[in-house]
Amino acid sequence: QKEVEQDPGPLSVPEGAIVSLNCTYSNSAFQYFMWYRQYSRKGPELLMYTYSSGNKEDGRFTAQVDKSSKYISLFIRDSQPSDSATYLCAMSYNTDKLIFGTGTRLQVFP
Amino acid sequence: NAGVTQTPKFQVLKTGQSMTLQCAQDMNHNSMYWYRQDPGMGLRLIYYSASEGTTDKGEVPNGYNVSRLNKREFSLRLESAAPSQTSVYFCASTPGGPVGVVRAFFGQGTRLTVV
Numbered sequence A: 001q002k003e004v005e006q007d008p009g010p011l012s013v014p015e016g017a018i019v020s021l022n023c024t025y026s027n028s029a030f031q032y033f034m035w036y037r038q039y040s041r042k043g044p045e046l047l048m049y050t051y052s053s054g055n056k057e058d059g060r061f062t063a064q065v066d067k068s069s070k071y072i073s074l075f076i077r078d079s080q081p082s083d084s085a086t087y088l089c090a091m092s093y094n095t096d097k098l099i100f101g102t103g104t105r106l107q108v109f110p
Numbered sequence B: 001n002a003g004v005t006q007t008p009k010f011q012v013l014k015t016g017q018s019m020t021l022q023c024a025q026d027m028n029h030n031s032m033y034w035y036r037q038d039p040g041m042g043l044r045l046i047y048y049s050a051s052e053g054t055t056d057k058g059e060v061p062n063g064y065n066v067s068r069l070n071k072r073e074f075s076l077r078l079e080s081a082a083p084s085q086t087s088v089y090f091c092a093s094t095p096g097g098p099v100g101v102v103r104a105f106f107g108q109g110t111r112l113t114v115v
Helices: none
Strands: A004-006 A011-014 A019-025 A032-038 A045-051 A054-058 A061-066 A071-076 A085-092 A104-109 B004-007 B010-013 B019-025 B031-038 B042-049 B064-068 B074-078 B087-094 B110-114
Touching: A004 A085, A011 A019, A019 A085, A019 A104, A032 A061, A045 A054, A045 A061, A045 A071, A071 A085, A085 B042, B004 B087, B019 B031, B019 B087, B031 B064, B031 B074, B042 B064, B042 B074, B074 B087
Parallel strands: A011 A104, B010 B110
Antiparallel strands: A004 A019, A019 A071, A032 A045, A032 A085, A054 A061, A061 A071, A085 A104, B004 B019, B019 B074, B031 B042, B031 B087, B064 B074, B087 B110
16 A cells, blocks of 8 residues: 555646645654645646644645544635646655655646 | 756666766755656655765665765666666755755656667
8 A cells, every 4th residue: 555645637627616636645654744736747846735734725725634534635726727737745754755646637627 | 046957858768778867956955856757656756865975765766776976966877777767757855854855846857768
């Protein structure tokens, strides 16, 4: 079993929709939870991160962590065509190792 | 600032050939990483270097070697390329430490095809 599981999609939604992206994990030692966005043929870039449980909001993006369920989510409100990309979750446990999910491809159509 | 620079951007190798992928960062980061990205597999860690002078194996180290040449540079070597190593390779760097690791900066990737 992979340490981090993520539905690869693709997920196709109309502009303005609320998007929910999710990851599950098996290692309860994970402390830091990150979301990266990767445009086609580019390197991933950090979108936002949270420490331990709870929510974090940044503009149209909200990250949630539920450590009791080993489940993290990224919500995108008022989705735009420019949000079309692959979204990767990543986690670490107080070391220098980053473990990534497989990524979910999102397509927002006008 | 260039951030993380990878060379080359594209490469085609024949089976059995060797090559070195170069990576340099100009952010004074302590930790550097090599990942490969394959369809449906996500980013898989090959090797990482938590600090200058140290390297550690990741999830898929077989067939690869690395060198942390100095704080700026971290190279990945394929000694005898195999078709299974056809992939997109990403180098990344972070400030290091449990908090710094969340802020990974990635290069643009090297698309490697082994025929």
